[in-house]
Amino acid sequence: MRIVAVEELTVDMELAREVLDPDTGRILLGAGTRGLPHYADRLRSMDVHYLYVADDVARDLAIPATIAEETRICAEQALDRIFEKCELDQQPDYQPIKQTVRVLIRKVLDNREMLVNVCEMQCCGGDFLSHSVNVAVLSLLLAKRLGYDADKMQKLGMGALLHDIGVAGMPHSLLKKRQEFTAEEKLLYEQHAVIGYYRVKENWEVSPLSRSVLLCHHERSDGSGYPRRLLKGDIHEFSRIVGLVDCLEELAGGHPFSRRLSIQEALETMNGKARDWFDLELVKLFIDCIPACPTGTTVRLNDGRKAVVLAQNKGFPLRPVVRIFEDATGKRVAPGQEVDLLQLNHLVIM
Template identity: 30%
Template sequence: MRMMPISSILPGMKLGKRIYSDEGIVLLAEGVELTGNLLRRLSEKGIHYLYVQDPRTEGIEAPELLSEETSRRALQTLRSVFRDLVDLPGKRHTGTYPYVGKTVRQLMHHVLDDLQRNRDALIMLMNMHTVDHYLYMHSLNVCVYTVLLGMAHGYGSDELMTIGLGALLHDIGKTQISMNVLMKPGRLTPEEYDEMKRHAERGYYLLKDEPNIPLIVAHCAYQHHERLNGTGYPRGLKSYEIHEYAKWIGIVDSYDAMTSHRIYKDPLLPHQAIETLYAGSGTLYDTSMLKIFRDKVAIYPVGISVILSTGQTAIVVDINSASVHRPIVRVITDENGADLKVPYDLDLSKHLSVMISKIDAGPSDR
């Protein structure tokens, strides 16, 4: 299968990878024929890329970081917990809700079990989901990516549990933000943006007295938008004042926000998001943390089309964990754009004279 911009997909093509709702329920199974109406509805749901079947890419499978069961359990748990908090009488900022800690701890055990089985896994785009409620999938993505970074950094099991909880619940304060602001399909006004920024403080107050949640987790919610140079919010903390876990979560939160499907914004591809993050190296984000992050991100997703320095078009087949910038690709055209009768695989880590020039965004990009 291959990953294509939805604008380049023609009616009659078949879906290569299933699409999920925000509850983790399969909406469209692989093999479904994509009609013009389906493509339009998916685009309206905020999906900008799809995996489609292509005989030339047979055998190319995008790996999953979590099992289907864990992913579904996680989204259902987050939906249930977050919606219960939205419905709190008067939306109080104090009081304890022990079920939150117990429930999310159970979930984190499943997430850690999945990720521990493949500690060398790279950060890669998660399953395709509609964005009826972006918050659930974003929280899960940030949790998974942060735990993978924690493993690469060398954290132990207790530390991974704590930073994982911090990442999973970093945006829990958004349950206390007006839905009109949270779900607005466009740019926020200055007043609305001020309201949105309050989610960090409100998350802290929701979590700080939870008996089953370490206090550090509450500070992750409080500090994940703080930046090294003091330009973050809500308190304008500087480098040494920001907890290490919150620094990791801040990087991942920004990355996932840039690469996720949003109704009002096209997502960036991983290599574009990495470039944006590096623009803030040393000022917004810790440089040493960014280096570990860069080395753990599969910047060219499996299945995506790329243009090589030779002028040929290729599809990413697999990622070289030791050299994420130089994946294994399947060359499908010659330098003039003509389809090859027999496509062939090329390991760019072994053919150093050939490089990826750019992502192939479709016919207009050739």
């Protein structure tokens, strides 16, 4: 299978991995569905932007999921119950969410490649449930790289999963807004850090370190963040991790007041901000977890040919193994020629 943008679906493709409704977990399109271009508008309206498809280009390719779709849906549902209680100004039961974090940790520890398939991160702007689950998974992957023990991972995971609960109860018109916020709206939105913190402040089920993530995940190393304009040395590592991951996920997911970027654009933006906003070492470690050209995606080479990424070359993110399927004139060629870009220096990905 390979990963194809909804705009590039063609009639010869067959759905290789089912598409689930992010709200209900119900199957929207089952594996094996054909005539995919017919569903393009509907998928886009539901903020589904990539599909796993099978066609002659890469029918034999298996793409491992970072976490299974069922796990993601269960985590979102558990978090939804917390958001619902918060919206009603009631005290949620955090016990189920602790169990959710335990499951996510197990899945992350099982991910032997420790690579994130960012194409799974199909979160839409203003969808705080899928955003929060993405942030938790990515934070835990980074924690694994840092060698965190189970206790630290649990506390970080709780903070990451709950980091935006302060937005529960804020006007939907604000949370779903895709244009830039006015100064007043920005001020209102920024209150979510303090609101979230006060929601868990007295709750013994959420540890003080997890709570601090809710308060400090928008603080930046140079003191330009909010709410307290802390400097790097005063921001706990948990908040620096979640702040960094949250920022990338927002850039790639198209969160309020930002255009949706490609993962390459998002990573470049992160790199540019690394010195001022984030911990440089954490940024490096994080970028290392994300393949610049994820397995199954399409790339264009400098000679104009198009290819699908088959495998990564560890330590060389821009030189994967690829399979050519389109020539420089845009004509489909019988796929089969496999090229290891590590061996052929004259070929580069554009």
